[in-house]
Amino acid sequence: MKGLFVTFEGGDGAGKSSMLKLIGEELRSRGYSVLETREPGGIDIAERIRQVILDKTHTTMDGRTEALLYAAARRQHLVEKVIPALQEGKIVLCDRFVDSSLAYQGHARGLGMDEVYKINKFAIEDCMPEVTLFFNIEPSKGLQRIAGNEEREKNRLDLEALDFHEKVYEAYLHLLQQHPERMRSINADQPIEDVREAAMTIIQSFIPND
Template sequence: MKENGIFITFEGPDGAGKTTIINLVAKELPNVLLTREPGGIEIAEQIRRVILDKENTAMDPRTEALLYAAARRQHLIEKVKPALQEGKVVLCDRFVDSSLAYQGYARGLGMDEVYTINQFAIEELMPELTIYFDIEPELGMERINQNKGREVNRLDLEDLDFHHKVREGYHILLDRFPNRMIRIDASGKVDRVLKETLRIIKDRMSL
């Protein structure tokens, strides 16, 4: 399914700094819609609060995967697809790759199984470009602990082994989708990461 706009997603383990970068990128590009998952519109934000609530530690992994897919569907229909049809550059903080890495790989549900759930939600609408911000989990967690203003959610309560699995999952996806996903070393300074991100976007999309 091809739309008129450009769909670019940003992925990475917790603490990689992708949210910081995506907000800076949005200021540098024309005709941009900036959004996030889960969330972006009211129904999906309500689902986000359920998924990330620190009190919901009993949540089953399959329930978690289904809730992400449900939020994704509403977000696509209500916000992303209309923006693409208007010719906008849609920058989305996380998309289906997060479900594959977190629930599919780290939770052990299986990447193919989680992708099947999401195919129903996205109807084959995938990003033209995905920028993956790579970072060692230890450094990512250190950044999170130092950032007092950051939202602390249920996934932040997972142990370091879980976050290592998330990173392994992303690396599998990099091998699986080399034409769509591009890796950036996110351990450096913000200015360097931003410059590299903008170069990749402009080179790839001829903006």
């Protein structure tokens, strides 16, 4: 059985990371073999790159440097962890992937979504997710969630102004229109059980031979 590659996308505070864990637990309870991972990170090399990218003291980091670091972490994560899991027939749940780079660096940083895609095309070759869940919430509400969550990891991107996060959101809406075959929008501004149910329904529809 070929595995299933599922990516979780959304602005900061959308709740995708928490939802990924809930979905992973439910899929396992149904007998599926699941790998949960994240970007940037998931493996030692990529986690070290993550520390560099998200360090709050690295405020002088150039936008292109940021995009290249994300692509480098993504490449290593794919070849070392994601692709082997898919070859084993696992359902891979990944917190962020290429769409994040297109939204954050491509649009919000003003590098150009096409330019950032070219960098990432080199990094990922042809490995794209079968389904991408976009957890849809207004940026201002997402940032309010972050402010009220003391346990959440605070990073350099959290220091960006609301305008930056609104550009990220704008980019995701554009990507949803561009890729209706794999991207699905889920209302993240509703009770967590409703979000979970909507996410599971979509994932279940993509699971082969089920």
